[in-house]
Amino acid sequence: MITQPKFAVLHVADQARALEFFSGTLGFEVLTDAPYGEGARWIEVRPPGARTYLVLAAQDPELTEQIRLRRGPMSTVWFDSDDLDATFAELSAKGVSFPVEPQAAPWDPGGSTRWAQFADPEGNLYGISAQGG
Incomplete structure (x- = not known):
């Protein structure tokens, strides 16, 4: 299994x-x-x-x-975060580019998931999401 x-x-x-x-x-x-x-x-x-x-x-x-x-622009790797806003602030301060800033996840009709998308220096995109915040 x-x-x-x-x-x-x-x-x-x-x-x-x-x-x-x-x-x-x-x-x-x-x-x-x-x-x-x-x-x-x-x-x-x-x-x-x-x-x-x-x-x-x-x-x-x-x-x-x-x-x-x-x-295309879809992330192939996603990460979890325990605090999306703090992670966004910390990585942005380090110069990490966020093509999509933290926001409600459109795929979660209950509204408990938030997500963002960041890029590495080569332009690869990564999703990051958090439940309830």
Whole structure:
């Protein structure tokens, strides 16, 4: 039986820049940073205490852009927040771009979910949401 997601792979053009964003700016823990293939690294990061982690996988910048154009503006990775407004304020102060600022989630007719969307330095989008605030 499947119990939970283990990791999600994020394809990035610049692994060093992605690692700095996730560990330095977002404060994620670095679980692994090891050579992997020719000129690449196997990098695993996660929010402190989280069980699921992200793999920052090297990918050709042109292919990364083609995938982004096909995918459109939808986030492929979402994070939970215990306080969306505080998270928004903290990350905005660190220079993180929020194309969608905190607001009521249109998919929650009960109105208890709020969400926002932020971007990494490569333009990848991430959703973040919180229940009841």
